[in-house]
Amino acid sequence: MLTERQLLILQVIIDDFIESAQPVGSRAISKKGDIAFSSATIRNVMADLEEMGFLEKTHSSSGRIPSEKGYRYYVDHLVSPQVTEGDKKLINNVIQDGFFEFEQVVQKSAQILSDITNYTSIILGPEVFETKLKQLQILTLSSQTAVAILVTNTGHVEHRSFSIPEEISASDLEKMVNILNDRLHGVPIVRLPEKLNTEIVDLMNKYITDFEKSYDYLKAAFFNDNPVKLYFGGKTNILMQPEFKDIDKIRSFYSMMEKEDEIANLLKDTTNGIKVRIGHENKVDAIKDLSLITATYQLNEEQMGTIALLGPTRMEYKRVVNLLNTLSHEMSDALYMWYKNNE
Amino acid sequence: MLTERQLLILQVIIDDFIESAQPVGSRAISKKGDIAFSSATIRNVMADLEEMGFLEKTHSSSGRIPSEKGYRYYVDHLVSPQVTEGDKKLINNVIQDGFFEFEQVVQKSAQILSDITNYTSIILGPEVFETKLKQLQILTLSSQTAVAILVTNTGHVEHRSFSIPEEISASDLEKMVNILNDRLHGVPIVRLPEKLNTEIVDLMNKYITDFEKSYDYLKAAFFNDNPVKLYFGGKTNILMQPEFKDIDKIRSFYSMMEKEDEIANLLKDTTNGIKVRIGHENKVDAIKDLSLITATYQLNEEQMGTIALLGPTRMEYKRVVNLLNTLSHEMSDALYMWYKNNE
DNA sequence: CATTAGCACTCGAGCAGATGGAGTGCTAAC
DNA sequence: GTTAGCACTCCATCTGCTCGAGTGCTAATG
Numbered sequence: 184m185l186t187e188r189q190l191l192i193l194q195v196i197i198d199d200f201i202e203s204a205q206p207v208g209s210r211a212i213s214k215k216g217d218i219a220f221s222s223a224t225i226r227n228v229m230a231d232l233e234e235m236g237f238l239e240k241t242h243s244s245s246g247r248i249p250s251e252k253g254y255r256y257y258v259d260h261l262v263s264p265q266v267t268e269g270d271k272k273l274i275n276n277v278i279q280d281g282f283f284e285f286e287q288v289v290q291k292s293a294q295i296l297s298d299i300t301n302y303t304s305i306i307l308g309p310e311v312f313e314t315k316l317k318q319l320q321i322l323t324l325s326s327q328t329a330v331a332i333l334v335t336n337t338g339h340v341e342h343r344s345f346s347i348p349e350e351i352s353a354s355d356l357e358k359m360v361n362i363l364n365d366r367l368h369g370v371p372i373v374r375l376p377e378k379l380n381t382e383i384v385d386l387m388n389k390y391i392t393d394f395e396k397s398y399d400y401l402k403a404a405f406f407n408d409n410p411v412k413l414y415f416g417g418k419t420n421i422l423m424q425p426e427f428k429d430i431d432k433i434r435s436f437y438s439m440m441e442k443e444d445e446i447a448n449l450l451k452d453t454t455n456g457i458k459v460r461i462g463h464e465n466k467v468d469a470i471k472d473l474s475l476i477t478a479t480y481q482l483n484e485e486q487m488g489t490i491a492l493l494g495p496t497r498m499e500y501k502r503v504v505n506l507l508n509t510l511s512h513e514m515s516d517a518l519y520m521w522y523k524n525n526e
Numbered sequence: 527m528l529t530e531r532q533l534l535i536l537q538v539i540i541d542d543f544i545e546s547a548q549p550v551g552s553r554a555i556s557k558k559g560d561i562a563f564s565s566a567t568i569r570n571v572m573a574d575l576e577e578m579g580f581l582e583k584t585h586s587s588s589g590r591i592p593s594e595k596g597y598r599y600y601v602d603h604l605v606s607p608q609v610t611e612g613d614k615k616l617i618n619n620v621i622q623d624g625f626f627e628f629e630q631v632v633q634k635s636a637q638i639l640s641d642i643t644n645y646t647s648i649i650l651g652p653e654v655f656e657t658k659l660k661q662l663q664i665l666t667l668s669s670q671t672a673v674a675i676l677v678t679n680t681g682h683v684e685h686r687s688f689s690i691p692e693e694i695s696a697s698d699l700e701k702m703v704n705i706l707n708d709r710l711h712g713v714p715i716v717r718l719p720e721k722l723n724t725e726i727v728d729l730m731n732k733y734i735t736d737f738e739k740s741y742d743y744l745k746a747a748f749f750n751d752n753p754v755k756l757y758f759g760g761k762t763n764i765l766m767q768p769e770f771k772d773i774d775k776i777r778s779f780y781s782m783m784e785k786e787d788e789i790a791n792l793l794k795d796t797t798n799g800i801k802v803r804i805g806h807e808n809k810v811d812a813i814k815d816l817s818l819i820t821a822t823y824q825l826n827e828e829q830m831g832t833i834a835l836l837g838p839t840r841m842e843y844k845r846v847v848n849l850l851n852t853l854s855h856e857m858s859d860a861l862y863m864w865y866k867n868n869e
Numbered sequence: 870c871a872t873t874a875g876c877a878c879t880c881g882a883g884c885a886g887a888t889g890g891a892g893t894g895c896t897a898a899c
Numbered sequence: 900g901t902t903a904g905c906a907c908t909c910c911a912t913c914t915g916c917t918c919g920a921g922t923g924c925t926a927a928t929g
Contacts, residue, residue, distance in 0.1 A: 206921090208920070208921055208922085209921075209922080210920085210921075220872080220873090221872070221873050221874080222873090222921095223872075223873050223874070223875090223923095224871085224872060224873070226921090226922065226923075227872090227923095229922090230922090230923080240921095240922085241880095241881095242879080242880055242881070243878095243879055243880060243921095243922075244878080244879045244880050244881085244920075244921050244922050244923095245879095245880075245881085245920085245921065245922085246920080246921065246922090317665065317667065318665060320663075322660065322661055322677055324660065324679055324680070324681055328681065330677060330681045330683060332675060332677070332683060334665055334673060334675070336667055337667070338667055338671065338673045338687035340673060340675060340683070340685040342683040344681035419777075419780040419781070419784070422773065422776060422777050422780065423777075427773075428773060430765070430770075430771055430773075430776075433765060433773075433776065434762075434765050434766070437762040437765060438762070440762075441762065549891095549892090551891070551892055551893085552892075552893080553891085553892075563901080563902090564901070564902050564903080565892095565902090566894095566895095566901075566902050566903070566904090567900085567901060567902070569892090569893065569894070570894095570901090572893090573893090573894075583892095583893085584910095585908085585909055585910070586892095586893075586907095586908055586909060587891075587892050587893050587894095587907080587908045587909050587910085588891085588892065588893085588908095588909075588910080589891080589892065589893090
């Protein structure tokens with residue numbers, strides 16, 4: 184257990200280091216207004232804290248920097264739930280200002296999150312378990328080409344162009360779509376493939392000659408690609424952080440950022456609520472010297488997506504944690520309202 | 527005018543430097559198989575070439591590097607139209623392999639272009655002067671929300687969600703869409719705003735009460751945002767180039783890459799065919815030490831878009847010029863076929 | 870007995886000088 | 900005209916040095 188004084192010093196050191204990115208010396212601390220001890224005393228405390236594993240030295244006579252354990256303690260015990268009014272306003276603006284389309288809001292949120300923090304934001308989702316098919320439409324553009332448009336009850340629109348196989352006539356196509364619309368309206372998107380594979384196939388074969396071919400086309404068009412969507416904000420913000428001063432680090436960062444599925448997995452692996460992963464607590468090598476803070480947003484009890492911020496371990500945890508907290512709640516609320524309207 | 531020998535030496539130096547990124551010395555050249563002169567002779571030639579402005583030294587006793595004038599000469603006189611069979615195949619694959627949707631092809635082209643060159647590719651367009659409205663549809667999701675879907679004859683789909691103003695009834699909305707579809711079918715997209723503002727307004731006012739409001743919504747949804755689209759490939763490739771070894775350069779590069787409208791202007795300002803801009807030939811400061819190669823692709827005589835590659839001035843001009851040439855032709859051909867089908 | 874002043878010590882950053890290699894320009898010989 | 904040879908230049912690298920910031924320890928202090 185830490186004494187009051189150790190706690191205070193630890194907090195001051197971490198706060199200072201988060202701001203300056205420089206090792207913190209005993210003298211500098213003793214000069215701060217709210218510290219009443221001499222530098223020698225502080226040196227003793229620092230030595231204790233180092234022994235306990237909360238602090239580190241970069242070399243034998245340097246000032247101290249927080250260890251990962253130090254950050255962990257800081258996050259767990261010293262981050263007070265202070266809400267910055269300014270930040271809160273910004274978030275409210277994004278969320279409320281014309282909630283037209285969910286993706287827009289997500290995109291904008293990612294943007295603003297990275298803008299005000301100067302870290303890189305990643306938003307995953309939403310995984311729309313409750314989204315239902317509103318309409319499926321196929322529009323022929325020419326004798327050989329057509330575009331299929333799928334609309335959900337949330338206003339999400341997917342579309343694919345495809346070539347019409349020669350064996351299929353326009354009237355067959357029309358018939359097919361009619362049947363599909365009739366049968367699939369209101370079916371949750373996640374259950375579409377299953378539904379298609381069971382009931383629909385039989386039905387279709389009755390009415391449409393050579394159905395298999397066109398069906399394959401349709402299936403390929405909509406159900407093959409990864410439904411998970413990642414939104415990024417401030418991908419280059421990280422360049423401004425002093426810890427990214429050597430190229431190799433930048434390279435490895437960006438090459439990781441390109442592996443979207445890996446990032447998606449990273450963000451999926453989270454419990455509800457806010458989670459802070461510091462340095463080696465991350466399982467992916469490329470970010471073992473960064474911190475990742477994730478928060479989930481949801482609708483009812485159903486998890487829908489994740490908001491995350493990626494920055495140096497020397498992160499403004501206090502601010503960021505509260506920011507994510509606020510944003511995830513706002514998003515959840517907004518989603519709730521949206522769904523209630525579109526039920 | 528350059529002598530045969532000067533030409534040869536210049537070519538060898540530039541080729542070597544493009545490959546190695548290191549100043550080229552006289553000894554290294556004399557050792558190459560196809561050079562029959564001693565290093566001393568080559569030194570003399572190099573001195574001449576430097577005097578003429580084609581070469582530079584990084585310091586008084588260094589090897590030579592090409593000047594911008596040198597590259598310019600190289601591009602204008604020494605780039606032979608050699609087509610790499612391998613590259614050509616790659617391009618053909620992208621273009622032909624299921625030309626479903628134009629945007630997909632563009633996206634994929636950008637990707638492959640950057641992959642095989644290791645530079646950053648930018649594709650602008652297409653500016654679809656000939657694109658016509660195929661269908662406009664409004665789908666109500668709830669009593670307050672709706673999604674508008676616009677489909678063109680090229681299979682391009684745009685959509686926007688919006689709130690339905692309280693004054694407007696569902697039937698009015700339906701009426702409006704019917705009229706719009708009737709009147710606007712086949713109208714080129716670029717002429718939509720004009721058409722809307724003249725004929726349609728009067729017509730609508732006759733049939734629909736309080737038309738202005740809903741019309742404003744519709745207009746805002748589709749015609750306010752920038753119609754120019756940029757596709758990037760390999761934004762991070764440039765990090766691998768040895769000239770990007772200091773952070774400030776990386777920073778300025780990425781901050782430029784974020785100004786999409788500036789880049790769009792850069793790419794718009796081009797005549798038909800291939801254009802190489804070397805270093806200071808670029809008007810934008812941030813890329814004054816890079817080279818930008820642009821090629822247009824088109825349909826009939828109408829310019830439609832631009833493909834570009836951005837890399838260090840030390841670029842593989844030979845390869846890249848031919849690559850862009852091939853790709854732009856392939857894209858033009860593909861576009862031509864596509865339009866013919868959808869006429 | 871906790872706190873603090875004082876001092877010796879350590880380490881890194883930054884600068885000056887030495888060294889060696891790669892490359893040039895010039896001159897004289899072929 | 901071409902080339903061998905040589906003096907010269909500059910950079911990159913290494914070494915040694917100093918200086919300042921910071922520590923740990925000890926002894927004095929309240």
